[in-house]
């Protein structure tokens with residue numbers, strides 16, 4: 001990633017960029033302060049960005065604080081990811097009318113999604129979109145997702161100050177944006193450096209006043225990124241982790257976590273990669289008009305797994321185990337990637353502060369320790 | 385002819401969305417037992433009627449207007465392409481609604497989904513089928529194909545477990561199979577009636593009555609979870625190899641296409657990697673509780 005050509009733009013160019021995007025028919029979405037948190041919403045100007053704000057995050061805790069500068073992107077990710085734009089929390093899949101005795105006709109097709117331009121998204125967000133692509137675009141394209149996704153433009157921001165629950169460094173997804181962006185900015189005092197990711201991105205930078213970044217500034221960006229990588233709020237050792245977790249489905253620690261877990265589903269909704277959904281069918285009072293809706297679902301609910309024979313996962317321990325092993329282990333076999341991008345949302349937004357990195361590490365360390373003990377014992381026996 | 389697993393028939397659904405159903409009409413309806421009936425369906429759209437194909441063991445998502453969808457196996461002969469049969473046990477909202485429909489009425493349908501019984505791969509071998517209750521439904525298309533290509537296989541055995549003699553579905557057909565010399569059919573019931581003279585008890589007890597040559601037997605199992613477990617473990621103890629035991633699993637299903645997440649079973653999506661699995665491919669999960 002180092003030695004990429006960077007361009008430098010003045011911070012004032014950002015409003016111009018937003019204007020160009022709007023003119024080109026994009027709906028611009030960026031971070032903004034809402035209800036005490038920084039969330040992704042539609043924005044019209046730079047003024048709506050959380051200028052001079054930062055966040056402080058730890059397990060079960062999120063606070064906004066003032067910075068002592070006017071940085072536009074001096075915080076990390078909030079409770080919302082980009083998931084809601086491509087995979088809406090509640091979506092009508094079709095409407096259908098009875099027509100005569102036994103015929104049915106579908107109502108006009110669903111409206112097309114808006115063309116979104118995302119401003120200020122982070123490396124972990126981009127990685128999460130890549131993960132969800134594998135679910136919704138790889139085998140059978142989900143039409144709304146595929147359209148929204150293909151039309152979208154991403155102006156990302158490299159994180160120079162990781163948050164207290166971030167561990168993208170461990171998951172190999174950040175803090176520097178490596179793919180999936182049209183432009184990637186790094187915020188300096190009065191300027192941004194800009195890396196171009198696509199032709200669309202190139203056209204945008206050419207429409208702005210820019211110059212090639214000098215070697216010193218490029219070097220500074222590299223240093224900032226290295227420094228960020230070294231200051232992750234959390235770490236997770238992923239070596240052997242899928243194997244360890246899947247071979248220890250009966251480990252005591254699953255029950256320990258379950259004593260704290262409230263099965264509230266917050267983590268699954270905050271998680272940018274969780275893709276599960278429920279499908280609900282209904283009719284109106286006349287009984288002649290029916291609809292199908294898809295809503296976000298969560299493996300933490302009991303109903304999620306019921307079938308005629310009962311519940312596949314009746315205990316909170318089984319459901320937490322499903323969630324964690326899906327994210328960190330089974331995802332690899334299903335989609336060739338981890339299901340966790342290290343964004344930390346599930347840690348921050350868990351009401352009791354359950355920490356995926358800690359829970360996984362507790363099991364892994366315990367298993368590694370007993371594996372080592374067994375090996376030592378074996379060697380001893382061989383020796384004697 | 386029967387195709388192999390990697391050549392799955394293409395999926396038929398409504399034009400609005402892959403989650404929208406195509407429409408079929410009920411052209412025949414047969415009561416199988418007090419709570420189970422078979423419905424013969426035909427696509428309304430001539431193109432869909434002409435092109436719809438499935439393999440034994442596959443299922444459709446059956447949609448009842450405004451009520452919802454249920455995963456239902458196809459129980460008819462895959463060679464009879466102009467119609468298909470679903471044999472449905474009435475247990476809850478969608479299946480009760482199905483019970484209220486009659487000939488001429490429409491049901492929505494998406495499919496076929498999932499993996500199938502490995503009939504092609506098992507040529508030349510003895511085939512032992514184990515069915516519990518409604519589990520006979522997804523096995524029936526396989527039975528049709530096995531009987532049609534009878535010379536391609538060794539011994540053919542069906543072990544069929546039902547709660548009581550009145551619960552037997554496909555009764556006449558099963559009796560026809562029992563009359564054949566080239567098909568050994570054994571039935572056991574949990575609760576015998578006064579007239580019942582056959583075996584009583586769980587289906588795995590029937591294993592004592594058949595000769596299993598473990599080196600040349602492939603087993604297809606479909607029934608309730610406890611039966612699947614007991615059957616798989618009995619065959620393993622008879623030295624049938626793990627990759628010659630095939631089991632069809634039931635999970636909650638909301639989409640059929642690997643996107644709703646409900647059917648996950650460890651790393652498997654039962655809707656697309658299953659419902660038919662070799663024991664070998666689910667060894668680490670099978671028999672584990674709460675996965």
Ligand SMILES: Cc1cc2nc3c(=O)[nH]c(=O)nc-3n(C[C@H](O)[C@H](O)[C@H](O)COP(=O)(O)OP(=O)(O)OC[C@H]3O[C@@H](n4cnc5c(N)ncnc54)[C@H](O)[C@@H]3O)c2cc1C
Nearest residue numbers: 303454455456457471472473476477478479521634635659
């Ligand atoms: C691959 C596959 C193939 C299948 N093939 C067949 C087949 O060929 N024939 C067949 O008859 N069935 C088949 N099934 C089973 C069938 O899908 C279910 O019986 C069906 O989905 C039931 O749907 P329903 O709406 O009628 O019942 P539901 O309303 O979903 O109820 C089903 C049962 O669950 C209970 N229940 C409902 N909601 C809840 C809840 N929230 N919590 C706890 N319990 C609840 C109900 O009381 C009832 O006992 C198959 C299933 C799979 C996965």
Ligand code: SF4
Nearest residue numbers: 271340341343344346
């Ligand atoms: S599991 Fe937690 S840390 Fe990982 S991607 Fe999901 S929300 Fe982020």
Ligand code: SF4
Nearest residue numbers: 274275276299323326
């Ligand atoms: S962790 Fe749970 S909710 Fe998230 S994708 Fe996996 S099964 Fe679905």
Ligand code: FES
Nearest residue numbers: 640642644645655
């Ligand atoms: S039924 Fe939806 S993922 Fe399998």
